[in-house]
Amino acid sequence: MTKPGKTDARLSPRVAARQADARRRILEAARVVVAEHGFAAAQVAVVASVADVATGSIYRHFPSKASLFSEMLRVVCERELEVVRAIAGEGGRSAGERIGDAVATFVDRALRGDGLAYAVIVEPMDPEVDQVRLEARAGLAEAFAGLIEEGVESGEFAAQDARVRGAAIVGAFLEGVVTPLAERETQPPDREAISGEIARFCQAGVAHPHPGGNR
CATH class of the missing domain: 1.10.357.10 (Tetracycline Repressor, domain 2)
Known part of the structure; x- marks a missing residue:
């Protein structure tokens, strides 16, 4: 089983590229949310909305809120x-x-x-x-x-x-x-x-x- 935040080497190049793009958008969205609201008020659901992904998708890339923001x-x-x-x-x-x-x-x-x-x-x-x-x-x-x-x-x-x-x-x-x-x-x-x-x-x-x- 692939750990959150890691890319499975068995994925096709197209799927791997999509996952990498989603991860990039999530990190950029997290940056935007922190810039606007600070760390204390930044919520994963808000990051998901800004990144245009499901909240559950974020946890496939990052196992916790702390790991996302770190x-x-x-x-x-x-x-x-x-x-x-x-x-x-x-x-x-x-x-x-x-x-x-x-x-x-x-x-x-x-x-x-x-x-x-x-x-x-x-x-x-x-x-x-x-x-x-x-x-x-x-x-x-x-x-x-x-x-x-x-x-x-x-x-x-x-x-x-x-x-x-x-x-x-x-x-x-x-x-x-x-x-x-x-x-x-x-x-x-x-x-x-x-x-x-x-x-x-x-x-x-x-x-x-x-x-x-x-x-």
Whole structure:
């Protein structure tokens, strides 16, 4: 018997394609529902309606509500992590520049993400869903730690604990977008100003001068 969320290898290519398309539509519908209503109010029946599938069909792909929303969150977080990693991997630029650009880009995308970003960053979740959020934050922290290590090795930064400061950068920019997202309905955020301010703060946290000299 095929487990929920898995594709049976014995299916014909046409049936397998239909199942893959249904799974994609369900995940996209879950993203839309969370963006509009948040995690707490998101219901499987509403997701089914948006995806134009039967509620029972969702449980053929995902064994529980938590597994559905954790997979949706994983897809969203992986997309954002790929963006940060792409900026981190750009050649010919200083580590500090890439840290600033990665932070500013993440913040700008979060502010444009509106209700979905607020739900992902702020709202309480089921333990299974929250575990995905914790893993995503760890991935972001690792990306920034790698940049800090590059900066230390090249002499751009003074010696410092890259893992601790990488995690601190993630905590700073996630916390920095909470208030603008919470106030978005009454006060639309100035994305450029907010992303620039948070990026400069994060850069300053790792680019302090070497002892005994100015840079």
